[in-house]
Amino acid sequence: MDWDWEYAIDSLPLLAEGMLVTIELTVLGALFAYLLGLVFAMIRRVGVPVLSQFVYLFVEFIRSTPLLIQVFAFYYLLQPAIGVKLSPFLTGVIMLGVHYATYTSEVYRAGIEAIPKGQWEAARALSIPRSRVWTGIILPQAVPRVLPALGNYTISMFKETPLLLAIGVVDVLNSAKEAGAETFRVIEPYTLAGVFFLLVSYPASILVRKLERRVGTV
Amino acid sequence: MNFEWSGVWDAMPTMLDGLLVALAATGIGYVIALILGLVFAFLRRSGNRWVSMPVGFLVEFIRSTPLLVQLFFFFYVLPLIGISASPLATGAFALGLHYATYTSEVYRSGIDGVPPGQWEAATALNLSTRRTWTNVILPQAIPRVVPALGNYVIAMFKDTPQLLAITVVEMLGGAIAIGSETFRYSEPIAAAGLVYLVVALLMAWVARIVERRYGQVRV
Numbered sequence: 205m206d207w208d209w210e211y212a213i214d215s216l217p218l219l220a221e222g223m224l225v226t227i228e229l230t231v232l233g234a235l236f237a238y239l240l241g242l243v244f245a246m247i248r249r250v251g252v253p254v255l256s257q258f259v260y261l262f263v264e265f266i267r268s269t270p271l272l273i274q275v276f277a278f279y280y281l282l283q284p285a286i287g288v289k290l291s292p293f294l295t296g297v298i299m300l301g302v303h304y305a306t307y308t309s310e311v312y313r314a315g316i317e318a319i320p321k322g323q324w325e326a327a328r329a330l331s332i333p334r335s336r337v338w339t340g341i342i343l344p345q346a347v348p349r350v351l352p353a354l355g356n357y358t359i360s361m362f363k364e365t366p367l368l369l370a371i372g373v374v375d376v377l378n379s380a381k382e383a384g385a386e387t388f389r390v391i392e393p394y395t396l397a398g399v400f401f402l403l404v405s406y407p408a409s410i411l412v413r414k415l416e417r418r419v420g421t422v
Numbered sequence: 423m424n425f426e427w428s429g430v431w432d433a434m435p436t437m438l439d440g441l442l443v444a445l446a447a448t449g450i451g452y453v454i455a456l457i458l459g460l461v462f463a464f465l466r467r468s469g470n471r472w473v474s475m476p477v478g479f480l481v482e483f484i485r486s487t488p489l490l491v492q493l494f495f496f497f498y499v500l501p502l503i504g505i506s507a508s509p510l511a512t513g514a515f516a517l518g519l520h521y522a523t524y525t526s527e528v529y530r531s532g533i534d535g536v537p538p539g540q541w542e543a544a545t546a547l548n549l550s551t552r553r554t555w556t557n558v559i560l561p562q563a564i565p566r567v568v569p570a571l572g573n574y575v576i577a578m579f580k581d582t583p584q585l586l587a588i589t590v591v592e593m594l595g596g597a598i599a600i601g602s603e604t605f606r607y608s609e610p611i612a613a614a615g616l617v618y619l620v621v622a623l624l625m626a627w628v629a630r631i632v633e634r635r636y637g638q639v640r641v
Binding site: 277 | 482483485486487488489490491492494495498499502580581582583584586587594607608611612614615618619622623626
């Protein structure tokens with residue numbers, strides 16, 4: 205086994221392009237997951253009849269099945285069934301977002317439950333309208349505390365993006381695979397793909413740890 | 423599109439074969455993760471900087487890169503350096519190694535959770551290092567981490583479809599194989615999802631029972 209530096213450097217531009225796609229997927233998917241997770245958590249918390257039970261079942265279902273199966277099912281089965289054709293990239297964003305929304309909804313739940321009861325009671329005593337209670341009192345206290353947990357999920361999301369290879373999203377791993385398939389040299393592109401992930405997710409995890417120290421964990 | 427439940431039913435024998443493969447990968451990988459994780463946790467606590475630093479780097483490296491990248495790496499690179507193993511063995515090893523880095527953090531938090539007084543008492547009683555670990559620290563640290571360790575089995579089981587990338591045919595692989603023969607993918611993939619769901623829920627249930635029975639520190 206020998207390591208060819210020249211080939212490694214040649215494959216860098218292709219991998220960097222793939223990395224850009226990976227980062228885009230993660231950022232968009234994470235935004236989707238943060239919002240949808242919050243919606244799930246609030247529906248559960250407020251106890252909207254029927255919808256609340258439905259969300260509970262949906263969350264348990266998604267959490268208990270592998271992401272890869274969901275991606276397959278959504279891309280190859282559900283989309284033809286309802287007659288839409290989304291790009292692999294968009295499918296990836298939606299599936300990552302929905303899958304991680306079920307995790308983030310649990311995170312928000314923990315954050316909301318950690319708010320002292322007195323805050324709710326005080327809000328009621330001051331007869332603040334319900335929407336203001338959420339936007340003005342509960343969420344501003346709950347969300348900062350769960351930021352580290354959300355950050356951790358964003359990192360694991362980032363590390364799950366290569367799964368989207370299965371539906372043909374050209375991310376960094378797929379680029380590595382392509383590079384390897386052309387030249388029959390696999391060591392350099394796969395190693396570099398690993399290094400790329402490390403370069404992003406290790407600093408990110410240090411950042412999350414700093415955030416954790418700042419706001420304290422729930 | 424029409425969905426036929428009989429197709430789901432017909433896929434079940436293949437799914438059960440796939441389930442055995444997935445469970446084998448999870449089982450072997452989990453044993454590796456439990457043991458290797460403890461070894462990593464020990465080595466990272468070692469006072470020798472030349473031991474703890476490289477191990478720390480290895481753990482952070484593996485934790486920060488995707489399992490799928492590691493699977494590809496082991497599958498394509500290990501044969502190049504003269505180690506050949508079956509895809510299933512490679513997959514189970516990669517799963518085990520990946521999760522060992524998570525379990526090592528779990529063990530670390532468990533060990534950190536043992537009050538310092540216990541260490542001091544062990545020193546005061548002149549217990550040897552080995553006796554301190556086996557009779558004082560670990561019996562208190564392990565029960566604390568049982569719930570977290572249980573959750574990782576389930577996570578690991580749900581990661582097994584990724585082994586498809588290195589040609590291990592578990593449930594999703596079996597479903598795709600059926601689909602490519604019959605040109606009907608919906609039913610077998612639904613069957614695979616169903617089996618994953620049922621088994622993952624069962625595992626969660628068993629994990630809660632184990633937690634309740636062994637999750638308390640006995641004094």
